[in-house]
Amino acid sequence: MIVNKPASADLIEGQTDEGDFGIRYAEADDILNWLVSGYSPTALVDRGFDAKKVEIVRKRLAGTHWKRKLPTVAMLSQTGIGESYLRPVDY
Numbered sequence: 001m002i003v004n005k006p007a008s009a010d011l012i013e014g015q016t017d018e019g020d021f022g023i024r025y026a027e028a029d030d031i032l033n034w035l036v037s038g039y040s041p042t043a044l045v046d047r048g049f050d051a052k053k054v055e056i057v058r059k060r061l062a063g064t065h066w067k068r069k070l071p072t073v074a075m076l077s078q079t080g081i082g083e084s085y086l087r088p089v090d091y
Contacts, residue, residue: 006018007025021056021060022053022056023053023056023057027053028053028056028057028060030049031044031049031053031054031057032057032061034047034049035057035058035061036061041054041055041058
C-alpha cells in the first residue's frame with residue numbers, strides 16, 4: 001500500500017515539512033541545482049526565480065555547509081606523526 005502523505009514530523013496537526021520550509025521541494029530542488037552548479041542568487045532571479053525562495057534555499061545551503069565536509073581524523077600509529085598526521089577521512 002502506498003500512502004500519499006506530505007512529509008512531516010507530525011508534531012502539530014496539519015504541519016508539513018514543505019510548509020515549515022516555506023517552499024515546495026520541487027522548487028527548492030530546482031534552485032539548489034542551479035546554486036551548486038555555480039550560479040549566483042542574482043543570476044537565478046534574472047532567470048525568473050522568486051528572490052525570496054532563492055534566499056531561503058541559499059541560506060539553508062550556507063547553513064549546512066559543514067555537513068558536506070569530511071572530518072579531520074588523527075592517525076594513531078608509531079609512524080602517524082608527520083605529513084599525514086591529520087587528514088580527512090577518505091573512505
